[in-house]
Amino acid sequence: MEAQFTLFPIDTEFETPAEQTTSDGVELVSFRDLVPEIDDTGYLTHAIYAYPAKFIPQIVRYAINTYTKEMDWIVDPFAGSGTVGVEAYLCKRNAVLFDLNLLLNHIMPLKVYNGKKPLPEAELFKRLTAMRESNHRFTPDWSNVGYWYAPEILEVLSDYWGFIHNTDDDVSASIIKAALLKASKRFSNTEDRTPKLARSKRKLSAIAELLEENWRAQLDEMVDNLSLKTLRSLNDFVIYRQQHHNDQTPEIQWQGGVDSSYITVPRECDALITSPPYLQAQEYIRSTKMELFWLGHTEEAVRELSRLEIPYRKADRIVETETLDKVREMLTRDDLQKRLDSYFCHTVNALENAMDQLKPNAAACIFVGNPRIDGITVELWRILAEYFTERGWTFEKVYEDRIKTRKLFGARKNKNPDGMKSEFLLILRKKVICQTAAPRRESLLQDVEALAPDPKTSPDSDAS
Ligand SMILES: C[S@@+](CC[C@H](N)C(=O)[O-])C[C@H]1O[C@@H](n2cnc3c(N)ncnc32)[C@H](O)[C@@H]1O
Numbered sequence: 001m002e003a004q005f006t007l008f009p010i011d012t013e014f015e016t017p018a019e020q021t022t023s024d025g026v027e028l029v030s031f032r033d034l035v036p037e038i039d040d041t042g043y044l045t046h047a048i049y050a051y052p053a054k055f056i057p058q059i060v061r062y063a064i065n066t067y068t069k070e071m072d073w074i075v076d077p078f079a080g081s082g083t084v085g086v087e088a089y090l091c092k093r094n095a096v097l098f099d100l101n102l103l104l105n106h107i108m109p110l111k112v113y114n115g116k117k118p119l120p121e122a123e124l125f126k127r128l129t130a131m132r133e134s135n136h137r138f139t140p141d142w143s144n145v146g147y148w149y150a151p152e153i154l155e156v157l158s159d160y161w162g163f164i165h166n167t168d169d170d171v172s173a174s175i176i177k178a179a180l181l182k183a184s185k186r187f188s189n190t191e192d193r194t195p196k197l198a199r200s201k202r203k204l205s206a207i208a209e210l211l212e213e214n215w216r217a218q219l220d221e222m223v224d225n226l227s228l229k230t231l232r233s234l235n236d237f238v239i240y241r242q243q244h245h246n247d248q249t250p251e252i253q254w255q256g257g258v259d260s261s262y263i264t265v266p267r268e269c270d271a272l273i274t275s276p277p278y279l280q281a282q283e284y285i286r287s288t289k290m291e292l293f294w295l296g297h298t299e300e301a302v303r304e305l306s307r308l309e310i311p312y313r314k315a316d317r318i319v320e321t322e323t324l325d326k327v328r329e330m331l332t333r334d335d336l337q338k339r340l341d342s343y344f345c346h347t348v349n350a351l352e353n354a355m356d357q358l359k360p361n362a363a364a365c366i367f368v369g370n371p372r373i374d375g376i377t378v379e380l381w382r383i384l385a386e387y388f389t390e391r392g393w394t395f396e397k398v399y400e401d402r403i404k405t406r407k408l409f410g411a412r413k414n415k416n417p418d419g420m421k422s423e424f425l426l427i428l429r430k431k432v433i434c435q436t437a438a439p440r441r442e443s444l445l446q447d448v449e450a451l452a453p454d455p456k457t458s459p460d461s462d463a464s
Helices: 057-067 083-090 103-111 121-133 151-166 171-186 201-212 215-244 289-294 299-307 322-330 334-355 380-390
Strands: 027-029 073-076 094-099 252-256 269-274 358-369 394-405 422-429
Touching: 057 083, 057 269, 057 358, 057 422, 073 083, 083 094, 083 103, 083 252, 094 103, 103 171, 103 252, 121 151, 121 171, 121 215, 151 171, 151 201, 151 215, 171 215, 171 289, 201 215, 269 334, 289 299, 322 334, 322 380, 334 358, 334 380, 358 380, 380 394, 380 422
Parallel strands: 027 394, 073 094, 073 269, 094 252, 269 358
Antiparallel strands: 358 422, 394 422
């Protein structure tokens, strides 16, 4: 199975809750148990792309079933790899998705493939053959590309990507693109199982061994297999739609490459379902830059996006709540104070932008962890609940999903060696009249001050 950096990784064990409600009113649940109809987090088109900290579809499905009805509009300002979009589509809901990461624009056309008929395999294999015979070449705009590849592998990948950038941009090309992205990572010098780029002795010796073997045939086999797997997922998706959707086709809209801290959601929605970025160093753009470069985005564009990423930028206002103020008092390190301020400023801005466009009585379903910063637990759900209830939202409930063991990014030398123990789904309800957010000015790049990631939480050896 492909390595997926999900909020609930495959090797996680779950505790079945003993009692149902904790003393402060948190309802203990297991979303996997609550949604038994989904027994594979990668079902249909969910696993076509790897993405750091993906939602498991069960959480989204539960929120959709409980808080929306057919043909409602759902908004997700931190859409990532579009899990909310796929689940919305399958459940006959419309959705509007935003994310800073440009990958969303490449991911969504495949994940919510709108073709009417299953795709023939022969067509795909014809394209794969054409790719191997093509004379085009594509060199990514990435000054350090040579650090990440053996020269002979880079040459072949540049040829394959040359074909992709010069062929019709149809569904077969998109299928091959998705396969090539995974293969370009697997055949690079970076570790496959860490989200960020990281050269390791293990991977370098694996590549050296590969170069002694018939690596080209192995690369081709991987691209063929992944392409075929994706084609079959799309065909299953088409069949699912034929069986379930009758004449109603949901509409899924997306915009990757946008800063949700400053967006205007173009329509009224019936619910928000989202999972904001991690407070700890996740760096989604840096983790996916290899993919972005191969897809044709420039080093400059990727750098600019990274500077807008939460929480590595300057706060333009200070969010205050009782619990957050207590955390601030305990934090002694200036850089972590800044990160905390940045995190809450821009996460709350983005949530507010989306929540302002919710209809009265709509639910906002916000999925967060309980991260620790310098050993101090930051109860995200409580802070968000405090912030929004002060502004007229009703706190409806919070679900807690407990995780027994967690091996998300391997051993890390920080003050939180066990990782998070629980994840929370906070439900807020919009009152008929809610205080609206102050209009925010557009983000200007010159206002953005990148905050250096904490070296303790950035274990990679990313040289670019
Ligand atoms: C926890 S991930 C969301 C994953 C998503 N739920 C999924 O299933 O794939 C958080 C997302 O926030 C995005 N993000 C970070 N800063 C952002 C910003 N300023 N504007 C919009 N999105 C941002 C990251 O790119 C990342 O995709």
